[in-house]
Amino acid sequence: MVRQELQLYMKFAKLAGARGIAMDINEERLAYCLRWAPVDETINALNNPLDRLLELTQGELPTVVFEKVMQAMAAGHIDTDSYITHRCPLDAMIVESWLKPETGVIKAMVEL
Numbered sequence: 282m283v284r285q286e287l288q289l290y291m292k293f294a295k296l297a298g299a300r301g302i303a304m305d306i307n308e309e310r311l312a313y314c315l316r317w318a319p320v321d322e323t324i325n326a327l328n329n330p331l332d333r334l335l336e337l338t339q340g341e342l343p344t345v346v347f348e349k350v351m352q353a354m355a356a357g358h359i360d361t362d363s364y365i366t367h368r369c370p371l372d373a374m375i376v377e378s379w380l381k382p383e384t385g386v387i388k389a390m391v392e393l
Contacts, residue, residue, distance in 0.1 A: 291318050299344075302337060304330055308382050313364065365390045 291301050303314035304324040311323035324333045334342070367379065367389040379386045 288318065291320075295321075300337075302334070302343065304334070306380070307386070309385065310387055313387055317364075364388050368392060 295301065300322065301318055301320035302322045302324060303311055303318065303320040304326050305311050305314070306326045308325065311325065314320050314323060322337050324330050324337070364387050366385060366387045368391075369375070369389070370392050374391050378384050379389050
């Protein structure tokens with residue numbers, strides 16, 4: 282439900298003239314945001330993100346920032362099956378390889 286609400290909020294914001302910008306370090310996740318939200322722009326956080334953000338917003342910082350995914354997941358409000366691409370137990374966690382775009386990881390879930 283929260284996922285649908287976030288999409289709805291973003292659609293209303295766009296109707297009101299806002300632009301959606303997603304920021305991440307993984308190009309595959311950014312591409313997912315372009316399809317899912319859809320956002321207007323993406324920023325790779327590894328490549329001078331503040332400079333790019335200020336360029337996209339003509340020197341202004343965002344008015345609203347959404348960072349509620351983890352809270353919504355913990356509460357069971359988001360169907361994670363659509364974007365959790367990798368799962369593993371804690372003792373098998375391989376974060377270093379998950380950060381590489383060629384692994385295809387969108388989101389990984391470590392099971393405790």
